[in-house]
Amino acid sequence: MDTTSQTLLDQDYPSTLESVDEAEAAILQAAASVGFDEDEQHRIGMSVRECMVNAVVHGNRYNRNKIVHVGVSRAGEQFTIRVVDQGEGFEFVEVPNPLEEDNLLKHSGRGLFLMGAFMDDVKVRKATPEGTEVTLVKNVPPLQ
Amino acid sequence: MSVKLNTRQVGDVSVVDVSGRITLGEGSSALRDSLRDLMAQNNKKILLNLSEVSYIDSSGIGELVSGFTTVANSGGTLKLLGLTKRVKDLLQITKLYTVFDVHEDEAHAIRSFA
Numbered sequence: 001m002d003t004t005s006q007t008l009l010d011q012d013y014p015s016t017l018e019s020v021d022e023a024e025a026a027i028l029q030a031a032a033s034v035g036f037d038e039d040e041q042h043r044i045g046m047s048v049r050e051c052m053v054n055a056v057v058h059g060n061r062y063n064r065n066k067i068v069h070v071g072v073s074r075a076g077e078q079f080t081i082r083v084v085d086q087g088e089g090f091e092f093v094e095v096p097n098p099l100e101e102d103n104l105l106k107h108s109g110r111g112l113f114l115m116g117a118f119m120d121d122v123k124v125r126k127a128t129p130e131g132t133e134v135t136l137v138k139n140v141p142p143l144q
Numbered sequence: 145m146s147v148k149l150n151t152r153q154v155g156d157v158s159v160v161d162v163s164g165r166i167t168l169g170e171g172s173s174a175l176r177d178s179l180r181d182l183m184a185q186n187n188k189k190i191l192l193n194l195s196e197v198s199y200i201d202s203s204g205i206g207e208l209v210s211g212f213t214t215v216a217n218s219g220g221t222l223k224l225l226g227l228t229k230r231v232k233d234l235l236q237i238t239k240l241y242t243v244f245d246v247h248e249d250e251a252h253a254i255r256s257f258a
Contacts, residue, residue, distance in 0.1 A: 050202055098238065099239050105213055110202040114202055
C-alpha cells in the first residue's frame, strides 16, 4: 500500500464567508481528483463548509487579522483535511448532542454532528499556540 | 447560485417557492425575512416549496427549524413540499424529518391545511 503523503491543498484564507465558498470549491476539486463520486463529494464539501463556518464565525469571529489554514492531503487510502483557526478554542465535549430531544428544535449546534455523519473520522483539538484544529478524514474509494 | 424566493397565494395558503442554496449569510437570512414578512401579514398557513433547493447547510436547517417554531408559536402551521433526496437525507440524519409535515404533491399539501 502506498502511504506516501501527497499535498493537494495548502492555503491560508481570510476570516470571511467568501472564504467558506472558496475553500469548499477547492476541496471539492481535490476530492474529485482522487476519485470520490458526486454524493461523496457533496458530503465532503458540506463537512468542509461546516468546519470553515465554525472557524470563521466562532473561532476567528470574522477578525480579518486572523486566518484560517486549510491543508488537504492524501496518504494511501486516506483523504485528510485539516482546518486550523486562530480563535480561543473549545472543548469537544462541550458541544451538546443535537439529536437529544431538548436540542432537536434549537437553531444551531448541528455543524460538528454533520461532519461526524459525513466523514469517516473527525478529530478536534486545541492548536498550538492558539486556535482549534479540526481534522476530517475520508477513506478513498478503491479503483474500479 | 444563492437563494431565490417567490411567494404566491393558493387560497388561504402562502406558498413560498425557494430555489438555490440555503446557507449561512444571504441564503438563510432571505428565508428568515420572507417568513417574518408572511407572519407580519398574518399569513398563518405557510408551505415551503423546496423542490428547487440544491443545498442546505446547518444554518439553513436552523432557519427551517426557527421558522417552524416561530410560526407554530403564533398559532400557524409551516409545512414542507418537494424535498430533494439530499435535503431529505439531511433532515433524516438530524432527526427533523418527522418533526416537519412533509409533502410530495402540492395539491395534497394545500388540502392538508384545511
